[in-house]
Amino acid sequence: MDKILRINMGAEGEPSATITSNKEYAGLGGRGLTSAVISKEVTPLCHALGEENKLVIAPGLLSGSIGVMTGRLSIGCKSPLTGGIKESNAGGQAAQVLARLGYSAIILEGKPKTDDLYKIVINKDGIKIIPDNSLKMLGNYKVIEKVKEEYGEKVACLSIGQAGEMKMASASIACTDMELRPTRHAGRGGVGAVMGSKGVKLIVLDDKGMSMRAPKDPEKFKDANKRFAEGLQKHPVTGQGLAAYGTNVLTNILNEAGGYPTRNFKTGQFEGASNISGELMAEIEAKRGGQPTHGCHRGCIIKCSGIYVDKEGNYISKQPEYETVWAHGGHCGIDDLDKIAMLDHLDDDFGVDTIETGVAIGVAMDAGIIKFGDADGAIRLVKEIGEGTPLGRILGSGAGTTGKVFGVERVPVVKNQALPAYDPRSVKGIGVTYATSPMGADHTAGYCIATNILKSGGYVDPLKTEGQVELSRNLQVATAAIDATGLCLFIAFAILDQPETFQAMLDMLNAFYGLEMTADSVAELGQTILSTERDFNKRAGFTSAQDRLPHFFKVETVAPHNEIFDIKDEDLDSVFNWEKTATVN
């Protein structure tokens, strides 16, 4: 992983590829690398769809090794949704394959002078950039069918659907899974629109003839990896819970906790929750011949995903995640799992973020475009996104734009990015993360649910203000560091509770790179990444006014606890307290 591949899509004549050493960004991976490149090389005030923006695709520091759980990919750019820096993180096979091909990043630059659509094929022999207009306006599933015919099944792909080609702000980039299905998405922030603006439809990665990446100290690495894997298997969440029920086990918990945003954040409990719960979903998958347990990449031992099938046993989609089930479910008053799985499939095919899309539809429901609970109406609206009708383009621009167009006051976005599946009035820690993360509202950026609700890594009462800023700070720092390693964030459940598993993770990094990192240096890495991102946002025009939740969370209470979001603005401004100069504007 000592090379960076730069592809200038706007080069004179035809797109050109240059391979350079990664000396300039040595020691960086994943989110650490994408954010460093964006911060250094992209004009913060440029247009996100213009030639000055770049799309950086980077495997993590440990991706491509024999290490378990190392298949996460970071995709960075200036976001067309938020206008700030973006790192969107995905599973699937691409990170492992790209790392084994020796690249620490692919950087797409410039802007094509024609409207030709390109595919990029990368293997051990080099890089081909091929115009292929036969791919125009195909969904991700059809694109991948064509890949199979031409390149076989032993490749990994990144692709965009119709939404990315239409440069919608909710467009995702699909990453194929172990079965070469385009089901794992870098969903958030419109990264697919940036890929579309570069005229790139598809990247095919083939690591045939390449071997696993070799650690500096293979014996130590092997030992650390073994201890790490044992630690994950021993912990009830990473060892059993996630495999049995998937992430959607959270539907019942958040609903019981009164933190399940229902019908566009009007109340905190949904009467239809049990109909879309993880328990029921796993039961349906087992009964119909789907699969309740499935990993998204080779080397995954947590296996939180699954395969959802219809009544006849035909594949509909991968097991929809909790946030997807919420966005298309409770948020829209819909309690039909088959319809939600279909919406998940359509989102993946058109290539849109399931959270942004579901939240936008719920906002449209609040405006009366269709009724809450109208599942077939929701399917019709998502199809309009794929077709690019005027209404589809509004929805595909995200929840913020949808709210503006239809005159809705209750629009749950921060930095114009839709809030995920946890009400910040009943789970206040996650509200701090939503407000302050440089990414916009993002539950993964500092997952306070773990400690507020799931009692992982200690316990901070979700309904009190005390301790939430510190909790969010610590988790945002830890997450930024984990996102640099290529490790799946779900390892956090085990490393928060088991010091020896945290140590095993450190030992893996140290053995692989010949380093002597400590817990403190991991924290420093996380802080550096966050400060780099915040600096970009500041130069892009962000002030502390953007580190706030929408006003309605401060003035409208939510049942059943009848709480508002009452963490003070000055406390929100103290989240990044290691920064020497506070952002005062």
Add this chain to the structure above:
Amino acid sequence: MSIIVKLFATLRKGQFTESATEGEIEHYQGITIRQIIKGLNITEEEPAIIFINGRHSDLDEELKSGDTVSLFPLVGGG
């Protein structure tokens, strides 16, 4: 009057009846969750997340008539 007890994930299996996931337990003065789970074939270690009326609680909390108790094993997601 009684207490509603809801069970989730692995705590469910056949506790009340084959398909029921929640049941009513008769309330008496001083009854705690610890006493309720004794009759439910659940060990004291299993319910890692305990809510009474949507607020985190513990095994020794005394229940009032009309309370809803929700019990979860240690699970995660996100």
